Amino acid sequence: MPTKLSLLDLAPIAAGQTARDSFEASVTLARAAEAAGFERVWYAEHHNMATIASSATSVVIGYVAAHTSTIRLGAGGIMLPNHSPLVIAEQFGTLETLFPGRIDLGLGRAPGSDQLTARALRRDHTAADTFPQDVLELQGYLAGRSVIPGVQAVPRAEQPVPLYVLGSSLFGAQLAAKLGLPYAFASHFAPDALHEAVRVYRTTFEPSAQLAEPYVIAGVNVIAADSHDEAVAQKTSAYRARTRAFISRGSVGRNYTDAEIDAFLASPGGQQLAQMTRYTAVGTPDEVRDYLAEFAESSQADELITAHHAQSVQDRVRSIELTGAAMAATAAA
Incomplete structure (x- = not known):
């Protein structure tokens, strides 16, 4: 399916x-x-x-x-x-x-x-x-x-x-399985325990009045654009803004330059922050479709919930349109 x-x-x-x-x-x-x-x-x-x-x-x-x-x-x-x-x-x-x-x-x-x-x-x-x-x-x-x-x-x-249990650890997986509820994993920002949590959920699942079989939703970041270079540029801009917001907490009036943000992302602390969004599909519709298909198979997800991070509303809408069309074409093939 x-x-x-x-x-x-x-x-x-x-x-x-x-x-x-x-x-x-x-x-x-x-x-x-x-x-x-x-x-x-x-x-x-x-x-x-x-x-x-x-x-x-x-x-x-x-x-x-x-x-x-x-x-x-x-x-x-x-x-x-x-x-x-x-x-x-x-x-x-x-x-x-x-x-x-x-x-x-x-x-x-x-x-x-x-x-x-x-x-x-x-x-x-x-x-x-x-x-x-x-x-x-x-x-x-x-x-x-x-x-x-x-x-x-x-x-x-x-x-x-219908209820869904959300989580980023084994606790949520175990609870969702025990109660017979769908399980949504926050892998779009907390990816580390994804595969183990899904394994625990699927192997210990108990059917309920709401759900007869396990159902997994996995979070994934997406930036789809009409060209690969455009998507990469949108990702760079969006993740710089995310990093700037993160490190500016408590620094009133401090405006970090792009060069400073890039230097931070290259540091050990920055690498740790960057790893939070390791599951990110970036590129043309075909590239995004291939990434999402591989991610769904690897994570054993029945559904992917996508967070589109382009900074402008128009670019996020375009990302949604391109991703939806690419995945629909695959389903129809």
């Missing part, structure tokens, strides 16, 4: 732009993904990050859903220890009621923030320890089988919102 293709929209706020600009860009990207035959678009929960607009993840999903027609939309993911399971069940029950058959709920246990922000979120530092129990509680609300007598999530959609 052909590998499904999806989109991870990181909802960036570019220099000189506003969060509103980011939301409009998310609509544009989702429409492009819908037209290109992508399965779903996911948004991640991050807090206290001036360059990411998806902190109120369920609100962003609802806004984009209202401006698209068929593509699935969801969280990749909601950091469940930041919230009560009941509140998340209410939010996603509302979304599924408004947009039936189009809503996903991916769940992670990381804070999605730094320690100071976690405190501002009123997050108990031990909250991650109860993540498995919280997933079960949330699942019960969504299915109308609450584990807390007398408490129900309202509204509850006719069909339960």
Whole structure:
């Protein structure tokens, strides 16, 4: 069966732009993904990050859903220890009621923030320890089988919102397998444990009411363009910007030159940062298609969720269009 293709929209706020600009860009990207035959678009929960607009993840999903027609939309993911399971069940029950058959709920246990922000979120530092129990509680609300007598999530959609466990370690793989849920691995920025986690998940999977067989989604970065040189230039620009944002934290007013960024990337510390995005497809549609096909086979992924990193919205849209067309042509062959 052909590998499904999806989109991870990181909802960036570019220099000189506003969060509103980011939301409009998310609509544009989702429409492009819908037209290109992508399965779903996911948004991640991050807090206290001036360059990411998806902190109120369920609100962003609802806004984009209202401006698209068929593509699935969801969280990749909601950091469940930041919230009560009941509140998340209410939010996603509302979304599924408004947009039936189009809503996903991916769940992670990381804070999605730094320690100071976690405190501002009123997050108990031990909250991650109860993540498995919280997933079960949330699942019960969504299915109308609450584990807390007398408490129900309202509204509850006719069909339960499908859950996905997100992770970048063996913990998530083991939990997803035990609960019989799909497993999404964050290999687009935390690649080290990918193959071992997928192996553990597939070999220990237990069927559930939601899922009869293992299902793996793997994250991968993509920059597709009409020419190889153009794609490489876009990658260089995008990853310089990413590195600049990373090393500028706490350096107010410091503007690192391209030469300084390149020197850092050549250093041991820079190499470690660069390794976070080792799974990146760059080039023409054919080159990207070949990379993604090999990556899907190596990772045993049923679905690839792609993060397109070109800095301009137009270039990201073009990357989505080219990638979708290339993968569709392979599936039809």
